Amino acid sequence: MTSPSVTTVLVADDQPVVLRGFAAVLAAQPDMAVVGTASDGAEAVRLAAETAPHVALLDIRMPAMNGIEAARRIIEAHDTKVIMITTFDLDEYVYAALSAGASGFLLKDVRSGDLADAVRTVAGGDALLSPKITKRLIAGYARPRPAASSTGLTPRENEVLRMIARGLSNAEIATELVVTEHTVKTHVARLLGKLGLRDRTQAVIHAYETGLVTPSQAW
Numbered sequence: 001m002t003s004p005s006v007t008t009v010l011v012a013d014d015q016p017v018v019l020r021g022f023a024a025v026l027a028a029q030p031d032m033a034v035v036g037t038a039s040d041g042a043e044a045v046r047l048a049a050e051t052a053p054h055v056a057l058l059d060i061r062m063p064a065m066n067g068i069e070a071a072r073r074i075i076e077a078h079d080t081k082v083i084m085i086t087t088f089d090l091d092e093y094v095y096a097a098l099s100a101g102a103s104g105f106l107l108k109d110v111r112s113g114d115l116a117d118a119v120r121t122v123a124g125g126d127a128l129l130s131p132k133i134t135k136r137l138i139a140g141y142a143r144p145r146p147a148a149s150s151t152g153l154t155p156r157e158n159e160v161l162r163m164i165a166r167g168l169s170n171a172e173i174a175t176e177l178v179v180t181e182h183t184v185k186t187h188v189a190r191l192l193g194k195l196g197l198r199d200r201t202q203a204v205i206h207a208y209e210t211g212l213v214t215p216s217q218a219w
Contacts, residue, residue: 007123010036010051012044012070013059013085018108022057022085025112026119041065048074054123057106059085060093068097075101075198081122103201104128126169127200157191158212160184164200165207 009026011034013019019037027034036047042064048056056074058067071082084097084105094105103122106115118128153161156177163173170188174181188200197203207213 005031007032007055007119008035008051008053009033009119010038010044010047010053010056010080012038012041012047012057012062012067014039014062015059015108018059018085022115025115029116032116032119039063041067041070044070045073048078048080052078053080055081055083055119057083057085057119058102060097060105061086066093068093068100071097071102072100081125081199083118083122083128098201099205101198101202103199125199127204152194153191157187157194160187161191161203161207162213164188165204165213167204 009032011019011023011026013022016039019039023034023037026032035051035053038044038047039062041058041062044056044058044062044067045065056071058070058074060067062070067084071084074080075082082097082102084094084102085108086094086105087108097105104118104127106118106128110118122128159177160173163176168176170181170184174184177184188203191197192199192203195203195206197206
């Protein structure tokens with residue numbers, strides 16, 4: 001039985017070297033435990049049902065079931081955060097994965113320290129997207145839709161949402177608004193709840209798809 005302070009992780013990749021490498025790096029972390037490894041999406045979904053990990057790292061392109069479908073099923077069934085693994089930073093499937101609820105993505109050549117930090121970041125409830133990559137993804141794959149779904153937000157919540165879409169952290173938002181970080185966290189939690197969004201990543205996508213922010217406005 002793992003300690004409550006330990007983050008449990010599931011790793012799925014059809015490349016044995018990547019799978020073993022990622023699992024070894026994470027298993028070596030004192031605050032993490034690898035509870036399963038899978039070589040395809042279907043196996044990942046099955047293991048997630050058995051272990052209910054805090055975080056799942058899923059390769060986007062896998063046999064039996066691709067990472068996007070696996071992510072969708074895992075997120076719908078469990079309180080698990082998902083990080084997608086891809087070879088290219090603009091894989092055409094990354095945006096679909098984020099829309100399905102993934103909290104971010106990593107390249108397969110990620111450094112060991114960055115891999116562990118990424119798991120900690122997502123386990124803590126933050127998104128794993130750099131502003132530069134977010135802009136490129138949104139510009140390439142976002143499909144605008146009516147902005148009516150944002151009308152329930154207060155002016156301050158809309159302002160915070162715009163800043164999230166610009167890639168600002170809670171601390172940076174607090175500095176710009178001259179409020180405490182706790183206040184920012186409260187605004188973020190409320191706007192996510194009102195919009196029915198899972199996390200900051202989906203908030204970013206929502207902001208762009210509804211036209212609240214455009215790539216040219218954000219950078």
